[in-house]
Amino acid sequence: AQSVTQLDSHVSVSEGTPVLLRCNYSSSYSPSLFWYVQHPNKGLQLLLKYTSAATLVKGINGFEAEFKKSETSFHLTKPSAHMSDAAEYFCVVSDGAGSYQLTFGKGTKLSVIP
Amino acid sequence: DTGVSQDPRHKITKRGQNVTFRCDPISEHNRLYWYRQTLGQGPEFLTYFQNEAQLEKSRLLSDRFSAERPKGSFSTLEIQRTEQGDSAMYLCASSLAGVRETQYFGPGTRLLVL
Numbered sequence: 001a002q003s004v005t006q007l008d009s010h011v012s013v014s015e016g017t018p019v020l021l022r023c024n025y026s027s028s029y030s031p032s033l034f035w036y037v038q039h040p041n042k043g044l045q046l047l048l049k050y051t052s053a054a055t056l057v058k059g060i061n062g063f064e065a066e067f068k069k070s071e072t073s074f075h076l077t078k079p080s081a082h083m084s085d086a087a088e089y090f091c092v093v094s095d096g097a098g099s100y101q102l103t104f105g106k107g108t109k110l111s112v113i114p
Numbered sequence: 115d116t117g118v119s120q121d122p123r124h125k126i127t128k129r130g131q132n133v134t135f136r137c138d139p140i141s142e143h144n145r146l147y148w149y150r151q152t153l154g155q156g157p158e159f160l161t162y163f164q165n166e167a168q169l170e171k172s173r174l175l176s177d178r179f180s181a182e183r184p185k186g187s188f189s190t191l192e193i194q195r196t197e198q199g200d201s202a203m204y205l206c207a208s209s210l211a212g213v214r215e216t217q218y219f220g221p222g223t224r225l226l227v228l
Contacts, residue, residue, distance in 0.1 A: 004156075032214050043118075044157070044205065044219040051214040090156050100145065100209075101170065102217060104156030 002027045002095045006105035014113045019063075019078040021108045023091030026072065033074045034092040034102070035065055044090070050074065061085070086112045116140060118220035120206050126226045127196055134192045135223045139208030146189050147217060148181055150174065151203040163189060164211060196227045 007022040025033060035047040048059025055067045061084075065076045074091060091105040119138045127133050139146050145164050149157035160179070161171045165186035175181075178196075183189040193200055203224050207217040 034216075036219075043221040044207075046216060046218070049216055092156075100162065100215065101147070101159035101172075102149075102157075102207075104158070106154075106156050 002093045002103045004091050004093050004105035006108050010109045012111040013081045019081045021076040023074045025093045027095040029095040032094045035076050036090045038088045081112045120220040124224050132194045137206030138188045143208035145209045147207040149205040198227050201227045
């Protein structure tokens with residue numbers, strides 16, 4: 001069975017300061033891990049994806065995430081927040097063990113203060 | 115635009131009515147997924163197709179729900195005898211089959227059952 005825990009339901013940062021959104025996962029196999037972003041009234045957009053290659057994954061819009069197997073974590077970071085980053089972020093796992101369904105965390109709402 | 119499209123984007127219906135949603139995947143994608151997202155939660159898997167075959171269904175998919183993908187192209191999701199608890203965003207995603215695949219999401223259909 002696979003599961004995802006997003007440790008913060010809401011994160012607020014000032015524009016220009018670093019962003020850290022925390023995610024822990026549980027998977028019986030070698031998982032694929034994703035971060036998706038959802039802006040209000042928009043669809044889910046893929047930010048980045050880990051698939052067992054490099055543990056540090058770079059995504060779009062300056063975001064990156066590091067896969068740490070020993071900590072079962074996949075935290076999302078960005079060095080400098082922009083107003084346009086304000087959105088809901090979902091950490092997602094797929095263990096691909098005969099099932100390709102994605103399991104989503106509950107989401108972290110990121111607010112960016114001007 | 116060559117992304118996943120969904121129709122309608124919004125649907126308001128009265129309890130007990132039937133509703134049908136349509137999803138058009140990215141043209142070369144052979145897998146198609148349906149998810150449901152309720153307010154304040156991450157999306158939850160409902161069902162998926164590989165080509166025209168429905169390969170997996172969640173326990174969330176009650177017998178009032180039926181999905182089809184004739185000819186392996188577009189898909190429809192029908193809800194019969196809608197209930198207020200069916201109010202949610204219904205998301206469609208598509209992918210090219212593979213162990214480490216990426217799912218691309220449509221904008222969703224927001225259903226409100228009065």
